Structures are given as C-alpha cells and as structure tokens.
Amino acid sequence: MIPTRLDRLKELLKEDPDNSFILFAIAKEHEGLGEKVTAINQFLALIEKDSQYVGTYYHLAQLYEETEDPEAALKTYQQGMTVAQAVKDQHAYSELQNAKMNLELEM
Numbered sequence: 001m002i003p004t005r006l007d008r009l010k011e012l013l014k015e016d017p018d019n020s021f022i023l024f025a026i027a028k029e030h031e032g033l034g035e036k037v038t039a040i041n042q043f044l045a046l047i048e049k050d051s052q053y054v055g056t057y058y059h060l061a062q063l064y065e066e067t068e069d070p071e072a073a074l075k076t077y078q079q080g081m082t083v084a085q086a087v088k089d090q091h092a093y094s095e096l097q098n099a100k101m102n103l104e105l106e107m
Helices: 005-015 020-032 036-049 055-066 070-086 090-106
Strands: none
Touching: 005 020, 020 036, 020 055, 036 055, 055 070, 055 090, 070 090
C-alpha cells in the first residue's frame, strides 16, 4: 500500500514532534480530506503547543465559519490578531482583521 501524504506527515512528526509546520500541515491535510472536526482539533493542539504560530488562527477560524460556529470564529480571529501584533506580523494581522470584519458584516 502506498503511503498517503498524511501518513508521510505523521512519520515526519514522529521524528520531530515539536515541528509546528508539520503539525499545521497535518491539520490542513485533514481539512482537505473533509475531516473538519479532526482538523479543528489538530489546529487547537498546535495552538496549545505553539501559540505564536500565527497562521493557525486564520485557518482555524475559517473552519469554525464552515462548521457554522461564528462566535468561535470571531474569537479565534481576535486571538490571532493579538498574536500577530505580538510577533509584529502586520500582514497576518491585516488578513485576520479583514476576515473578522467580513464575518461581522455577515452576522
């Protein structure tokens, strides 16, 4: 049986369990497979392990929107904005702020 991309990522994670990029990639892979709840849990685990990995917040909030939990999405966008400010990532801050404002307008 040919290993899937998810299988390969999990093997890489065994070699480097604290690698935030691999954790992020695993969450995105689950998302791509339509496994939204698993993806959300993977993103939450990543935040617990590395709260400064700013890209996580946008993707997690988007999943919350897709699973019709706008309150969790708004909270996640705001958390991401706080982190983006702390790590001085203006681009991420702007993206998160924009997504948050768009969601607020839809509510």
